[in-house]
Amino acid sequence: xxxxxxTTGPTAGPPPGPGERRSRRGxxxxxxxxxxxxxxxxxxxxxxxxxxxxxxxxxxxPVAPALPVAPGAAADPPRPTALPxxxxxxxxxxxxxxxxxxxxxxxxxxxxxxxxxxVVDATTGRVLLDAGAAEPRTPASVAKLLTAAAALSVxxxxxxxxxxxxxxxxxxxxxxVGGGDQLLSxxxxxxxxxTGRAGLADLADAAAAAxxxxxxxxxRVLLDDSLTGGSPQxxxxxxxxxxxxxxxxxxxxxxxxxxxxxxxxxxxxTGDPALAAADRLTDLLVERGAAVDEPAARTSAPxxxxxxxxxxxxxxxxxxxGALLAEVRSAPVADVVAVALAESDNTVAESLAxxxxxxxxxxxxxxxxAQAVLAAVSTAGVDTSGAVLAxxxxxxxxxxxxxxxxxxxxxAAASERSPLAPLLPAVPxxxxxxxxxxxxxxxxxxxxxxxRVRAKTGSLTGVSSLVGTVVDDDGRLLAFAVLAxxTGxxxxxxxxxxxxxxxxxxCGCRAATG
Numbered sequence: 001x002x003x004x005x006x007t008t009g010p011t012a013g014p015p016p017g018p019g020e021r022r023s024r025r026g027x028x029x030x031x032x033x034x035x036x037x038x039x040x041x042x043x044x045x046x047x048x049x050x051x052x053x054x055x056x057x058x059x060x061x062p063v064a065p066a067l068p069v070a071p072g073a074a075a076d077p078p079r080p081t082a083l084p085x086x087x088x089x090x091x092x093x094x095x096x097x098x099x100x101x102x103x104x105x106x107x108x109x110x111x112x113x114x115x116x117x118x119v120v121d122a123t124t125g126r127v128l129l130d131a132g133a134a135e136p137r138t139p140a141s142v143a144k145l146l147t148a149a150a151a152l153s154v155x156x157x158x159x160x161x162x163x164x165x166x167x168x169x170x171x172x173x174x175x176x177v178g179g180g181d182q183l184l185s186x187x188x189x190x191x192x193x194x195t196g197r198a199g200l201a202d203l204a205d206a207a208a209a210a211x212x213x214x215x216x217x218x219x220r221v222l223l224d225d226s227l228t229g230g231s232p233q234x235x236x237x238x239x240x241x242x243x244x245x246x247x248x249x250x251x252x253x254x255x256x257x258x259x260x261x262x263x264x265x266x267x268x269x270t271g272d273p274a275l276a277a278a279d280r281l282t283d284l285l286v287e288r289g290a291a292v293d294e295p296a297a298r299t300s301a302p303x304x305x306x307x308x309x310x311x312x313x314x315x316x317x318x319x320x321x322g323a324l325l326a327e328v329r330s331a332p333v334a335d336v337v338a339v340a341l342a343e344s345d346n347t348v349a350e351s352l353a354x355x356x357x358x359x360x361x362x363x364x365x366x367x368x369x370a371q372a373v374l375a376a377v378s379t380a381g382v383d384t385s386g387a388v389l390a391x392x393x394x395x396x397x398x399x400x401x402x403x404x405x406x407x408x409x410x411x412a413a414a415s416e417r418s419p420l421a422p423l424l425p426a427v428p429x430x431x432x433x434x435x436x437x438x439x440x441x442x443x444x445x446x447x448x449x450x451x452r453v454r455a456k457t458g459s460l461t462g463v464s465s466l467v468g469t470v471v472d473d474d475g476r477l478l479a480f481a482v483l484a485x486x487t488g489x490x491x492x493x494x495x496x497x498x499x500x501x502x503x504x505x506x507c508g509c510r511a512a513t514g
Contacts, residue, residue, distance in 0.1 A: 086476075087474070087475030090472075090475035092123075092124070092126065098129050098504070101506075101509060102119075102500050105445075105496065105500045106131055106500060108496035108499070109492075110492035110495070111464075112486050114486030114487060115482060115496075116131060116133065116137055116482075117403055117480070117483075118402075118403035118406070119479070119504060120407045121411075121479075122410060122479040123414060123476075133403045133404040134386060134402050136401055137400065137483035138399060138400060138460065138463045138465075138483070139399055139465055139483060141395075141456065142394065142458040143389060143391075143392070143394035143458070144340055144341055144393060144394060145410075145423070145427075145456050146377050146387075146389065146401070147349050147352050148349075149377050149380065149382070150352075151336075152337060152420055153376050153419050155352075155355060157333055157422045159333045160332055161336075162330075163178060163203060163254055164327045165210075165281070165326040165327075174207065174219050174222070175221075175223070176221060176222070176223050176274075177253075178227055178253025179227065180354065182273075182348050182351045183197065183330060183331070183348065184196070184254065184256045186199075186200055186257070187201045189202050194331040194339050195257065197330055197331040198328035199328060200281050200328075203281065203284075206325070207325045208285055211325065212290075219290065219292055221278055221282045221292060225253045228354050230364075231272075232250030232252050232272045232274070233250055233251045234250050235366045235390075238395060243268070245266065245268070246260065248347055248393075249347045251347070251351065252272065254277050255277060255347070258273070258345060258348060259273035259347060334426070336348060336352065337422065341456055342433060344457065346395055350366070350392045353372070356369060356372045356376055357371075367391070369391070370390055370392055373392055380419065382412050383405065386400070386401070387400070389401070394458060403481035403483050406479075406481035407479045407481050410423075414469070425454075427456055428456070430452070430501075431451055432451060435457045436453070439494070439498055440453065440502070444499070445499045445502040445503060445506070448473075448502040449506075452470055452471040453470040453505060454469050454470075455467060455470075458483075459490055459494070462488075464484050464497055465484065466481075466498070466501060467482070470505045471505070472506075472509075473505065473507065473508030474510065482497050
C-alpha cells in the first residue's frame with residue numbers, strides 16, 4: 001500500500017465533545033492535516049477515518065420542529081431510531097433477483113472494477129450472492145471483526161483483564177504487571193464505563209494500603225510488560241506520524257486511555273503507554289504517602305522516546321504468583337470488543353489479538369498474533385480459506401481476506417447459542433452510531449439501509465470495505481461483505497458501497513411467481 005489518502009484524515013480543529021459529530025466539511029483543513037501526516041509517514045494513517053465521531057448509542061439525535069415544506073421542495077428523510085424487529089417467517093431473497101439489484105452497483109466507477117461481494121442468509125448460511133466471494137481482498141479495518149470473534153471465542157465474553165501490583169523479587173521493589181487492559185483510567189475507575197472501568201487511583205489505593213500493612217520502607221516501581229514483548233511495538237508500516245496524529249499507540253501490555261496524552265479521539269499517543277502508566281502509578285503512590293525511590297534508567301527497552309525520558313519506573317519481571325498487593329479489572333471482553341468495533345480502535349484491537357496469541361502460546365508479535373486469530377476463528381467453525389492476516393487491526397500491509405470468510409463469520413455469529421453471538425450487537429448501526437453515524441443518512445439509494453444495517457467499516461489508501469448484517473424489506477436478516485481494494489477517492493468509494501448495501505436492504509427480492 002502507499003501513503004494515506006488525504007480524504008480520510010480527521011477534520012482539523014478541537015476534538016468533538018460527548019455526543020457531538022465532527023463535520024465532514026472543511027476540506028482545506030482536512031487536507032492540510034492529512035498532508036502533515038503524509039510528511040510524517042506511515043501506512044496506518046488512512047485507516048483512522050474509521051474512528052468516526054459519534055458515541056455508541058441507539059438514541060436519535062435531537063430533532064428541531066419541522067418547518068413547512070416549500071412547494072416542490074424535498075423534505076429531509078426521517079432519522080432512523082432503531083433496528084427493526086425480525087420476522088422469523090420472512091422469506092429469503094431470490095439469488096437471481098438479488099444479483100439483478102446489485103450487480104450494476106458493484107461496477108460503480110468509484111470502485112474501479114475491484115469490488116468483490118458476498119451475501120448470505122444469516123439464518124441458514126445459504127449463499128445468495130457470490131460476486132467473486134472467494135477472491136481475497138485487502139480488508140482494512142474490517143479485519144477487526146476476525147480479531148473480535150477470536151477474542152470472544154478464546155477469551156470469553158465475560159472475561160475481564162487484570163492489572164496488578166505485586167511484590168518484586170528484589171527487596172524494596174513492586175512490579176506493575178500489565179494484563180492487556182488498554183482502557184485504564186488515570187484516576188478512579190468507573191464501574192459503569194468501558195473506557196476507564198479500571199482506575200490507576202484504585203490500584204494505588206490498594207497497593208499503598210498493602211505496603212503500609214507490610215511496614216514496607218521505600219520502594220522502587222518496576223514494569224512487567226512481558227505480555228506484549230517487553231517494550232513498545234509498532235506494526236509493519238506504522239510510523240511515528242501515526243502515533244503523533246493519534247491514530248494508534250505503540251502496543252504495550254497496559255495503557256491509560258489507549259495511550260492518549262490528552263483527552264480527545266485524535267490526541268497524540270505516548271511512545272510508551274505502559275511506562276506512562278507506571279509513572280502515573282508512581283505519582284499516585286507518592287500522593288498516598290508511599291515512599292518511592294528514584295529508579296535506575298530503563299535498560300530492557302529501546303532508547304526512550306521523549307515522552308518516556310523522565311520516567312520514574314523501570315523494567316522488571318513479576319515474581320511467581322502469591323505476592324499480590326493490588327489488582328483492578330477491565331470491563332468484560334464483550335464490552336472491550338464493542339469499543340474496538342464501534343470506534344475502530346486500532347490499539348484495542350491489537351491488544352485483543354495479542355491476548356489471543358498469548359492464550360495459544362504464540363510468540364509476542366503482530367504476525368504471530370494474527371495467525372492465532374485466524375486459527376481461533378477456524379476452530380469456531382468458520383471457513384477461513386484464502387485468508388491471510390498481518391496484524392489484528394488491518395493497519396499493516398499484507399492482509400488479504402475473501403468476502404466469503406466474513407459472511408461465514410457473521411452467519412455463525414447469528415446463532416444465539418454461538419460463542420460469537422456478542423459480535424453482531426457490537427457493530428455500529430447505519431446512521432446512528434460509531435463509525436456509521438454519518439453514513440446512510442443522505443437521501444438516495446443508500447438511505448434504505450439506515451437504522452437496519454450493522455456494519456464494520458474499513459478504509460486505507462485505495463481500499464474501502466463494508467461488512468455486516470442488514471434486514472431487508474421482507475424482514476430477513478442477511479450477512480454481507482463488500483471489499484474493494486483498487487478504488488479511487490475514499491468518499492465516492494464509500495458512497496458506492498453504501499448504495500450496494502442500500503439495494504440489498506430495499507430488495508425484498510422474492511422469486512417471481514406465475
